Amino acid sequence: MSKADPPGRKVLRRAVREQRRDVALGAVLGMGHQTGEALVPVLIGLAIDEGVVDGDVPGLLLWLGILAAVYVGLSFSFRGSARAGERAALTTAHRLRTEVIGRVLAPEGGAEEGRLPGELATVATEDAKRVGAVMMALIVGIASATGLAVCAVVLLRVSLPLGLLVLVGTPLLLWLVHLLSKPLEARSETEQEQAARASGVAADLVAGLRVLKGIGIGPTAVSRYRRISQESLTATLRAARAEAWQNAVVTILTGAFLAVVALVGGRLAAAGDIGIGELVSSVALALFLIGPLSEFSWVNAELAQGRASAGRIAGVLDAERAVSPVPASARVALPARTDDRPGLPLRVRGLSYGPLRELEFAVAAGETVGVVTTDPADAAALLRCLGRRADPDAGAVELDATALTALELTELRAALLVAEHDADLFEGTLLENVTAAAPAPVSGARAAADPGARVCAVLAASATDEVVRTLPEGTDTAVTARGHSLSGGQRQRVALARALAADAPVLVLHEPTTAVDAVTEVRIAAGIREIRTGRTTVLVTNSPALLGVTDRVVLVDGGRLAASGAHAQLVHECASYRTAVLS
Known part of the structure; x- marks a missing residue:
């Protein structure tokens, strides 16, 4: 794709290519519908010439019968075309929606950088829907062009001046409509970006509503959302005004063009160059032209919005990955997990990333090691590297003597689970949240273990059993999205229980008890x-x-290893450790 080629064009081309069968079917049926619509005035003119002017009753009945058959055909063609177009539009929107969600959830990450969750949701829904609508717009555009072509051919047969007027005037009109769509496309893109931003901020405010109220900055947050929402409204109104002006100007141009066609046809009939039936057909065809020409206005608006949405979707799909996937030929498999070896050794070797500088320490299989940082940024950088959400600038993190960069990401994250401090819960029951990542039983003694007993042990270890006893339906109590139906301490305990239930060989926990009291801790x-x-x-x-x-x-x-030893030893011997832990 060349630099001048907009990124969204690739998305549109692929969408059309994948839905080419339905688009082609819809276009063919749409062409049949528009051809039938264009032939209706011709058949009426013929019926008038033979039945009214010549007094041929059988001829009149014949043309009326043909007219009825054409009406049946164009009706079924319209239904079939609309069905194929809707199927193509919905299929495209669904495929793009799943692609965007898949890219956001991809183990390599990167798509969410610089974008709010609400903004990504808008891209996956509204933008995908608008790109899907392009499929219907193409079908309507092709069908309308066919109707114009048939109309021009008929008018050429009736009168050369009329036909030439349509053939020359229609492309000129379409070119003007295309020029009018450019400002709409630019304003539509701005509107979609502002709307997505407003949705993202709203989602964040709702998620942190309890915290915002607790620290007393609710009015400030509302003011910020009001400002961003007003910017979104302004952009939407600008886009709406641009679309209204485009429709108004297109209507004026279309009306003027039709008036010229009708005027020329009337003068030709007055001069005797065409008959009464041909005059009726010409005027009716001029009226018929309103439909295809107005459809072009809608088609251009849909294409303008579709191109803007496709560009936003391409921005998510083509976002740079936070880490590179491991080629299949270079992957190293971890040894199979057994009851005799439930844990794996972990080593940080000369790690440099962000504030970290040549950090080095090792954790033996089955060992429990604490990591204390004097700067929260050091902890955040270490967690990103341990979870391989980022690759280090130098050095490596090794799992069972294998660098994380050589492990397939899905296998890695099943073996090494990093449980973040701000983990979210999901909509469902409390039990479903706890067991969401629990593994299936493996061979040996573990297979014979009671899954219910394992869940009870996890609930007890995380003190979530206390939460369960306070809930009306125990573990079957429904949890709302992101766990907002629970308090902060309850959410933290349920999230810890989920991490423990995963039973990963290596588990990294980041500040799992900040929202609980000292006794519970x-x-x-x-x-x-x-x-x-x-x-x-x-x-x-x-x-x-x-x-x-x-x-x-x-x-x-x-950012460097400063000390290592038992907790009690470091408290007595290391001042910086004492300050970090006890202050």
Whole structure:
């Protein structure tokens, strides 16, 4: 694709190519419909000439019968064309919707960078729908062009001046309509971007409504949304005004063109160059032209909006990936998991990324290690590298002596689970949220274990059993989207239970107890230690209760490894550790 070729054009071309059968079927049937519509005035003129002027009753009945057959044919053609067009439009919208969602959820990531969740939702819904509408617009455009062509041919047979007028005037009119669609396309793109931005901000405000009220900045947040919403409204009104002006000007141009056609036809009839029936047909054809020409106005508007939406979809689909996928030929498979080896060793070797500088530490299989950082940015950078949401600038993270960059992403994230501090819950029951990532039983003793007992153990380890007892329907209690029906502490415990239920060989937990009280935190720390026995666990936290149950702790200060040892030892011997953990 050349630099001058808009990115959305590739999306439109592929959509048309994939729906070519339905588009072609709809276009052919639409052409049949428009041809029949154009022939109706001709058949009426013939009926008038033979039945009224010549007094031929059988001839009149014959042409009326043909007219009825044409009406039946064009009716069925219209229905078939509309059905094929709708099928193509809906199929295209669905395919693009799944592609956008698939790209957003792709393990490589990157599509969400710089975009709010609400904005991505708008791209996957409204923009996909508008690109789908282009399929119907193409069918209507081809059918309308056919109607104009048939009309021109008929008028050429009736009168050469009339035919030439239509053949010359129609392309000129269409060119003017195309020019008028350019401002609409630009304003439509701005409108869609502003609307998506407003949707994204609204979604974020709703998600953090409780927090915003708690810190007393609700009015400020509402003011911000009001400003962004007003900008979206202004852009929408501008696009609507552009479309209204385009429709108005197209209507004026179309009316003027038809008036000229009717005037020329009337003068020819007055001069005796055409008969009464031909005059009736000419005037009726001039009126018929209103339909195809007005359709072109709609088609141009749909194409303008479709091109803008296709560009936004292309921006998501072609977004640079945060990490590169591993070629199949270069992938290394992890060893099969067994009951004798439930955990895997993890090593950070000379890691440099963001604020991290040549960070190095190792975690043995089955070991529980705490990671304390004096700067939250160090923790965020480490978590991105451990979850392979970003590749380091230098060094590597190794799982079972294999660099993460050599592992297939799905396999990697099944073996090494990074549970973020701000994990979201999903709509469903509490039990469904907890067991969402739970693995199927494997061979051996684990296969004979009671799944219900495992869930109970997870709930107890995360102190979620206390939450269950306070809910009206226990584990069957419905949880709303993103867990907003629960308090912050309840959401955090359910998210921790889900991470523990996944039973990953290596689990990285980031500050899993910040929203619970001290007593519950001590209980959770002991529960994590017990339920993760034999499995590798990394606790990225500054919580003394959690660090107290680790085998050892590493301190990251200034992006580098500053100290390593038992929690109690570091508290007594390392001032920077004491400040980070106890202050």
